Amino acid sequence: MMTSILLRRAAARASSTSPRSTHDNIPFMVALASSSCRRQVCTIATMNHNIMQGSIRHRRHAVAAAAAGNRYPRMDYLSASNIELVGQRHYHCHHQHQQYYQIQHQQKQTDINLHYRRHLASSLAHFSSSTSGSGDATNTSTTTTAASSTTTTDNKKVTTLSIIAKKRRNQKITMVTAYDYPSAVHVDRAGMDIVLVGDSCAMVELGFETTLPITLDQMIHHCQAVKRGAPNRPLLVGDMPFGSYEFDNVDIALQNAYRMVKEGGMDAVKFEGGTEARSKIVRHVVQGGIAVLGHVGLTPQAINVLGGFRAQGRKAEQARTLLDEALRLQDAGAFAVVLECIPSNVASVITEQLEIPTIGIGAGGGTSGQVLVFHDLLGMLSHPHHEEFCPKFCKKYxxxxxHINDGLAQFKKEVEEGMFPGKEYSPYTMSAEEEAIFNDLVSKDKAKVGLTSETPDESDQLNLYGSKH
Incomplete structure (x- = not known):
C-alpha cells in the first residue's frame, strides 16, 4: 500500500509539472515495477530516495527548459494513469510474495511439528519396550532393572488438568498410595502420576482392622511426611477420613479440606460416596477452591453398612446406581473418580459415559488408570493381619x-553369635598414643571404683522391718 501511494504522488508530480520530469522518472518506475518480488530488494527507504532524486531532476529540467525557452514533447504512454497501473502491478506482486513466504513458513512449521511427533512416538515406543517384562515377582533382578529404567526424568508438575488430558489422549493414569517420607520418595522416583495418602494408612501403618479409627490430625501428620518425600512433581491427594465431612453443614467439610491443603500440603482431597448429599459436599468444596477426587463402588468407610469388604455393582440396579453416582460427582466438579471392586464391564461403561477419568482398583482394565496400595503391590506385609493374605485384585510386583523378614532374622542371628559388627563395620579408631592415655585414665578409674565398692551399700544396712537378719 505504501508503494502504491508513493507511485501516485510521483505520477501526479510528473503530470503536473513537465513531460521531461515524467521521462526522468522512467528508470525509477521501471525498476520499481520489475524489482524481484522474491528477494525483496526494493525497500521503502530506497523508494523514498529514488522519488527524491526524481524530484530533484524534475526541478533541474524545468529550470533548464525555462531558460532555453522550449518544452519537451509529452509522452502519452508515460501518463499518470499508466504509472499508477505500474504501481498497482507491483503492489499485487509484493502481496503475492508475502503470501508465498507465509505459506513457506507454515509448511516449515508443519514439518517441524511432524518431526517432533515422530521423535516423541519413537521415544514412547522405546520407553514402552524397555518397561515390558514378565512381571514375575520372583525374578527380582529383572524387576529391579525394569524399575530403574522407568525412573522419571520429567519434573513437570502433574495437575488435575494434565490428568484429565491423559484420558483424552488415551493415556493410562498411574496412582499408588504413600503414607510416609520413604514410601513417597520411592513412588515419586517411579514416576507415578498421583500419590494418594489414603485412609488405608489406618490399616497398613497404624495396625487397625479398618480405616474408620484414623483421625483428621493423624491424616494431616502423614500427609506432611508424604509432601516432604514428593514435594514437586506428582499430584498429591489426601483422603478425607471418616467423620470429617459427613454433615449437613457443608462448611465443616470445606473447613477440614482446607486443613488438608494448608497444613498437609495436599493438591486435592478425596471423598467417598456419590449420593446427592455427598455430591452437594463435593460441589461446595470445589467451589471453595479445592480439587476433589471422587470414589464409588466399595467405599471402606461404609463397610458397616455394606456388610464388610465386598464387591459392589454385581446386580443391574446396583450397577446403574454406581453410574448415576459417578455422573453426579462429575457434575459436582470432581476431576476424576475412583472405581473400587466393581465388575469390569460396569467400570468400562462408567468410563465411557464420563468425560473425566476413572481410576480403578479391582475394577478391570477398562478404566482410565489404576491404583494399588503401596504395601500390597510390594508384598510388604499381611493385609490386614492375616498371614499370606492379599486382595484378589492385587498383583504382587x-x-x-x-526380604525384610530374612534380613531382620539374619541380623538377630549375627548379633547373638558375635558376628556383627566385625572389623569391617567398626571404622572409627584412635591413634596408639591416644589409646595409651585413655587406658591409663581407665585404670585410675578402676582403682577408684574398687575402693568405692568396698563401702557397704545403703541397701545392705536398710532394714524395712526393724530387725537385721
Missing part, C-alpha cells in the same frame, strides 16, 4: 516382606 515384589516380595519385599520376605
Amino acid at each position: 515384589a516380595s519385599v516382606g520376605i
Whole structure:
C-alpha cells in the first residue's frame, strides 16, 4: 500500500509539472515495477530516495527548459494513469510474495511439528519396550532393572488438568498410595502420576482392622511426611477420613479440606460416596477452591453398612446406581473418580459415559488408570493381619516382606553369635598414643571404683522391718 501511494504522488508530480520530469522518472518506475518480488530488494527507504532524486531532476529540467525557452514533447504512454497501473502491478506482486513466504513458513512449521511427533512416538515406543517384562515377582533382578529404567526424568508438575488430558489422549493414569517420607520418595522416583495418602494408612501403618479409627490430625501428620518425600512433581491427594465431612453443614467439610491443603500440603482431597448429599459436599468444596477426587463402588468407610469388604455393582440396579453416582460427582466438579471392586464391564461403561477419568482398583482394565496400595503391590506385609493374605485384585510386583523378614532374622542371628559388627563395620579408631592415655585414665578409674565398692551399700544396712537378719 505504501508503494502504491508513493507511485501516485510521483505520477501526479510528473503530470503536473513537465513531460521531461515524467521521462526522468522512467528508470525509477521501471525498476520499481520489475524489482524481484522474491528477494525483496526494493525497500521503502530506497523508494523514498529514488522519488527524491526524481524530484530533484524534475526541478533541474524545468529550470533548464525555462531558460532555453522550449518544452519537451509529452509522452502519452508515460501518463499518470499508466504509472499508477505500474504501481498497482507491483503492489499485487509484493502481496503475492508475502503470501508465498507465509505459506513457506507454515509448511516449515508443519514439518517441524511432524518431526517432533515422530521423535516423541519413537521415544514412547522405546520407553514402552524397555518397561515390558514378565512381571514375575520372583525374578527380582529383572524387576529391579525394569524399575530403574522407568525412573522419571520429567519434573513437570502433574495437575488435575494434565490428568484429565491423559484420558483424552488415551493415556493410562498411574496412582499408588504413600503414607510416609520413604514410601513417597520411592513412588515419586517411579514416576507415578498421583500419590494418594489414603485412609488405608489406618490399616497398613497404624495396625487397625479398618480405616474408620484414623483421625483428621493423624491424616494431616502423614500427609506432611508424604509432601516432604514428593514435594514437586506428582499430584498429591489426601483422603478425607471418616467423620470429617459427613454433615449437613457443608462448611465443616470445606473447613477440614482446607486443613488438608494448608497444613498437609495436599493438591486435592478425596471423598467417598456419590449420593446427592455427598455430591452437594463435593460441589461446595470445589467451589471453595479445592480439587476433589471422587470414589464409588466399595467405599471402606461404609463397610458397616455394606456388610464388610465386598464387591459392589454385581446386580443391574446396583450397577446403574454406581453410574448415576459417578455422573453426579462429575457434575459436582470432581476431576476424576475412583472405581473400587466393581465388575469390569460396569467400570468400562462408567468410563465411557464420563468425560473425566476413572481410576480403578479391582475394577478391570477398562478404566482410565489404576491404583494399588503401596504395601500390597510390594508384598510388604499381611493385609490386614492375616498371614499370606492379599486382595484378589492385587498383583504382587515384589516380595519385599520376605526380604525384610530374612534380613531382620539374619541380623538377630549375627548379633547373638558375635558376628556383627566385625572389623569391617567398626571404622572409627584412635591413634596408639591416644589409646595409651585413655587406658591409663581407665585404670585410675578402676582403682577408684574398687575402693568405692568396698563401702557397704545403703541397701545392705536398710532394714524395712526393724530387725537385721
